[in-house]
Amino acid sequence: MVMSERVRLEKLSRDQCMQLLSSHPVPIGRIALADPRPLIFPVNYHVYEGSIVFRTDHGTKLDRAIRGEFVAFEVDEVVPNFHIGWSVLVRGQAKEVTDEEELKALKSLPLRSWAPGEKGHYVRVDPQTVAGRRIT
Amino acid sequence: MVMSERVRLEKLSRDQCMQLLSSHPVPIGRIALADPRPLIFPVNYHVYEGSIVFRTDHGTKLDRAIRGEFVAFEVDEVVPNFHIGWSVLVRGQAKEVTDEEELKALKSLPLRSWAPGEKGHYVRVDPQTVAGRRIT
Numbered sequence: 001m002v003m004s005e006r007v008r009l010e011k012l013s014r015d016q017c018m019q020l021l022s023s024h025p026v027p028i029g030r031i032a033l034a035d036p037r038p039l040i041f042p043v044n045y046h047v048y049e050g051s052i053v054f055r056t057d058h059g060t061k062l063d064r065a066i067r068g069e070f071v072a073f074e075v076d077e078v079v080p081n082f083h084i085g086w087s088v089l090v091r092g093q094a095k096e097v098t099d100e101e102e103l104k105a106l107k108s109l110p111l112r113s114w115a116p117g118e119k120g121h122y123v124r125v126d127p128q129t130v131a132g133r134r135i136t
Numbered sequence: 137m138v139m140s141e142r143v144r145l146e147k148l149s150r151d152q153c154m155q156l157l158s159s160h161p162v163p164i165g166r167i168a169l170a171d172p173r174p175l176i177f178p179v180n181y182h183v184y185e186g187s188i189v190f191r192t193d194h195g196t197k198l199d200r201a202i203r204g205e206f207v208a209f210e211v212d213e214v215v216p217n218f219h220i221g222w223s224v225l226v227r228g229q230a231k232e233v234t235d236e237e238e239l240k241a242l243k244s245l246p247l248r249s250w251a252p253g254e255k256g257h258y259v260r261v262d263p264q265t266v267a268g269r270r271i272t
Contacts, residue, residue: 007250007251009252025216026214026216028212030166030168030210032168032174032175032208033174034170034172036170037206037227038169038174038206038208039208039225040166040176042210042212070173070174071174072168072174072176073176074178076166076178078162078164083248083250084250087178112219114143114214114219114221115143116143116144117145133251135250135252
């Protein structure tokens with residue numbers, strides 16, 4: 001494989017990562033959890049007060065598996081023809097939001113799930129580590 | 137949230153899933169592994185004889201973590217304006233390819249990594265389970 005010498009891998013700061021997550025035109029990410037073997041679920045997400053928030057349906061595998069678990073959350077964006085792009089990985093504990101005030105705030109967010117189902121449960125991941133890289 | 141009643145979630149067969157993986161215009165997927173906590177790495181992939189193949193660099197975290205491990209591999213494609221798309225999840229054991237004949241075959245594949253680095257190690261995931269769904 002011949003690789004252009006102009007390809008560069010740039011590490012992104014936490015601020016840069018959170019900015020990319022917040023401004024993604026298509027807010028879809030992937031949650032990985034160990035159940036105990038790895039699983040990945042695509043989710044529509046929103047960044048709220050520095051945390052990743054997404055919705056689940058009660059009783060689903062994701063919903064059952066995720067409460068209190070340490071998870072990984074990944075978002076990427078690629079520009080196919082130019083072979084460039086970025087990816088961000090957030091890791092932290094996933095918690096169901098049960099506080100009434102907080103739920104009220106979350107329900108007012110533009111956080112829609114494309115998949116059918118009520119998805120009335122809100123889960124938030126408070127980032128313990130945030131890492132990202134960009135290929136330029 | 138008001139959801140159109142025309143939104144439908146369709147389960148995909150294994151054949152449909154493998155067909156989608158094989159024909160993806162942008163062959164980038166995400167590998168999740170438990171280390172023991174979940175991690176996600178984006179990878180350029182290729183479907184070869186029914187297996188997922190990707191490349192790693194010797195000594196990287198992905199390279200060290202992945203040998204013989206059970207992993208999840210996810211690919212999705214979305215059409216943002218229409219809120220439709222599909223996702224496929226493959227699960228199985230990841231093995232480094234060391235057989236000379238097989239390596240020769242893999243090296244002739246159009247499998248490039250966008251990230252810099254030689255990425256001389258080939259890893260294959262033989263699907264144990266394949267599941268997919270499409271939102272239409």
